Amino acid sequence: MTRQRPFFVQFLVPAVLVAVIFAAAMFNVLKYSFLEFVPGSLNVGGFTLENFTRINRPIYYWVLLDTFILSFATAFFALLLSYPISFALVRAERNWVRSVLVVLAITPLFTGEIVRTYSWMLVLGSDGVVNTALKSLGIIDRSVPIMYTRVGVVIALVQFAMPVMIILLATAISQINRDCEKAAANLGATPNTVFWWVTIPLTLPGILSGFVVVFAWTMSAFSTPQLIGGGKVLMISNVVYLQGFSSFNLPFAAVLSLVALVAALGSLALMKLLTARLEQNMATS
């Protein structure tokens, strides 16, 4: 058996290559975070811990908190909007309904992030589709600011995250034993009770993993908050960009990157702990 192992080693080569390059990059980020920033120069000085003390300022806490809140809101609203679509996608009786839903849900994945973000700028702008529609309906007199606000950023991020959320939820919904729902109905549960007390709990692992994936993904969002936030909504990636490529303070950008990474990994670990407990309980022999 061990004789056969070397055969599989060749399949590891691409993964190992990527891992090595990635590790080298990460190591460099780590290294930069301990090096002195020389103002007006791209070169860095000697060893220092000053970069880490510099982060202890309210503005960076606010950015981190903001990033958390925006990611959480994005995951939450993406979940809320995706669940009904996933449910219809799995349960629709007619094949063509399912096909149409799949196409509508998945095609956004194939348009680039920049294209999608610019489209949202057209929709959300002060002369955009939303404001024009609201004005012509007489609901508002003057344009409501959506561009350059948190609401605008979350709207675009939610739409960006929905295809992935829909796929994850649809997988979870398609895997539940429908006899459980039938059993609940048979025992006297109304369709509403069946949904909230059986369907939702049975799809909870999918709900949690969808939430975690979107949350982590949004934590590193860059171009959407950059373009729709227009500098008024800052997420951690935007601050890293500002420090690294506007102030050319690469060491401090490295520290911020590390903080973002640790925060993301920490929240992922926390959620993973939660889901692992749940999945253990839900597993049927």
Add this chain to the structure above:
Amino acid sequence: MMHQKMTAITALEHSVEIKAVSKTFGSFHAVNNVSLPIRTGEFVTLLGPSGCGKTTLLNMVAGFIDPSAGAIHIGGVDVTDVPVHLRDTGMVFQSYALFPHMNVFDNVAFGLRQRKFSKSEVTHKVMQTIEMMKLSGMEGRRISQLSGGQQQRVALARAIAIQPKVLLLDEPLSALDKSLRAQMQVELIEMHRNTGLTTIFVTHDQGEALSLSDRIVVMNRGQIQQVAEPIDLYRNPANGFVASFIGEINALPAAIYQASDREISLAIGNIRMTAPRRAEWQFGQGEMVQAFVRPEHIRIATSADAGCNVVTGEVLTHIYQGSHTITRLRVDGLGPIEMRLPGGDVVGRVPVGMPTQIAFDLSQVILLADKSS
């Protein structure tokens, strides 16, 4: 408990009535004009091969499938258009369909909570059911911590806790291994005796049907073939399908050679056999029939048979089963014949390839008109 329950509903003779029900899927007739009244407290089995319509019929009683035609009455009320959750049936699924996110107690309590019983009533009824199903001490267990047999008992407990008007069992034993299945059969019989619930049981296993049922409904191709008590069904199958589906049987094409008041003699190929006459046989001389003989009614001939109903066969194989042996023989003019003898002596006495005299006991032969001719 059982006594109270019985007196409460004695007024109703039939707790379930299936009236001329049909179900078509496209051009496929899954269930074709089935009528079946089920008496209160009765254990009725729907038996048939897969695709015979038995599960579709059960699902129509539960309300999961709407009939294309006909009506279903439960407890004297037409429920054909009543949604599942208002029908008051208790179903046990083949997959058990237990709620994996709830423990045993909450699973059993689910139906009671939908019925808005008080907390103490729910606890009382759940504990009573759990005790009856021998699950005491497991209330707090997760479903994933239970064995297959225990899961089966929880599924049953959950369905009977609500004391439904009818208990529906959809092949509940098919997922269990053989020894557990035999044990669960006994527990099903006890459960039925204790609760007195009207029960409809669906299976493709004729052994289960024979051992559990008050009455068996044999179905094939969406239609009822015969409704009878187990012993009656085994002894007097109504047609060739029932005869060959229930138990093992040798089907022999025969012609009525002579019929008197006391005896009927048959020509099977070039062999003549005589059977005691049954009152219900109305065959005329020369009519073509199918003669069905159970393997246990064939034995090795002795001198006492005096050549009556004796033929010569050649042993093809012995299938030793411990308590008995199935022996397949080739008889010229009859084709392959199965004989069932107790024990395993026959294996040594009549080796494979050896010609031997076998005697047919035709006192319980089944004769059915041969429709193909």
